[in-house]
Amino acid sequence: MSTLRLNLPTALTLSRIVLIPVFVLMVYHHPILGALVFGIASVTDFLDGYLARRSGQITTFGIIMDPIADKFLVISALIVLVDMERLSAWIAIILIVRDFLITALRVVALSKDIVIPAELGGKLKTGAQITGILCIILMGTIFDHFPFDLYDIGLVFIWLALFLSVFSGVQYTVAFWRRI
Numbered sequence: 001m002s003t004l005r006l007n008l009p010t011a012l013t014l015s016r017i018v019l020i021p022v023f024v025l026m027v028y029h030h031p032i033l034g035a036l037v038f039g040i041a042s043v044t045d046f047l048d049g050y051l052a053r054r055s056g057q058i059t060t061f062g063i064i065m066d067p068i069a070d071k072f073l074v075i076s077a078l079i080v081l082v083d084m085e086r087l088s089a090w091i092a093i094i095l096i097v098r099d100f101l102i103t104a105l106r107v108v109a110l111s112k113d114i115v116i117p118a119e120l121g122g123k124l125k126t127g128a129q130i131t132g133i134l135c136i137i138l139m140g141t142i143f144d145h146f147p148f149d150l151y152d153i154g155l156v157f158i159w160l161a162l163f164l165s166v167f168s169g170v171q172y173t174v175a176f177w178r179r180i
Contacts, residue, residue, distance in 0.1 A: 009052035010062055012044040016069040019044075020076050027080055027137060035137045038077060042130045045070045063115060067106060070126065071099045077133045086136050086151070091162060095129065098169045105176045114179050121168030125161050132157030 019041040027034025048066055052058045075096050081087035102122075109116050135154030143150055 007052075007055075007057045007059075009048040009055075009057050010059065010065075012048035012051070013062060013065050013069050016041045016044045016048075016073055020073055023073075024076055024080060028084070031137050031141050032143075035134050038073070038130075038137065039134060041073050045073070045126070060110070064107065064110060067103060067118075071103055074126070074129050074133070075099065077137075081133065081136055086139070087158065091158060094162060095165055098165045102169055102172050105173065109176055109179065112180065116172065116175050116179055119168060119171055119175070121164055121171055125164035125168050128157045128161035128164060132161055 019037055023034055023037040023041065026037055045066070048062070052062055078087065078092040078095060082089050082092045106116065132154045135150045135157060139149075139151040139154065
């Protein structure tokens with residue numbers, strides 16, 4: 001496993017970070033384009049890990065930067081939603097603090113050459129967050145003509161993400177202490 005090698009998975013991880021300011025600039029005035037940028041960046045989160053594993057291009061840089069890039073993207077979106085007054089700050093704070101704590105544990109574990117892989121709960125949490133964020137961003141757009149309320153659906157996914165966040169955070173912390 002090498003430290004830094006520019007390959008497709010690494011480029012996808014870095015592109016997610018580059019797309020964050022584009023997303024933030026777009027979402028306020030062009031929510032559909034902002035949601036599109038957020039969606040594309042979110043897809044890179046799945047693709048980079050999948051391609052790295054499939055092609056044997058797993059690097060230490062990727063192991064560290066992939067979850068950080070994911071957190072930066074989601075945290076940026078949560079802050080934007082709070083700023084737009086579409087999400088309560090306390091919900092965003094819990095989700096953000098959990099992500100920082102788990103990322104810190106990951107870095108500590110990695111410094112001891114221990115890789116604790118993401119568990120199903122964390123993956124489901126990320127999927128729920130992304131879905132909730134996209135629904136809430138798209139409220140008030142042409143998608144409001146659907147027979148269902150995107151905001152309410154988004155909040156259900158955010159609440160699910162909140163539950164999964166706490167659950168998977170405890171799960172990850174236990175796994176961390178067992179491996180350390």
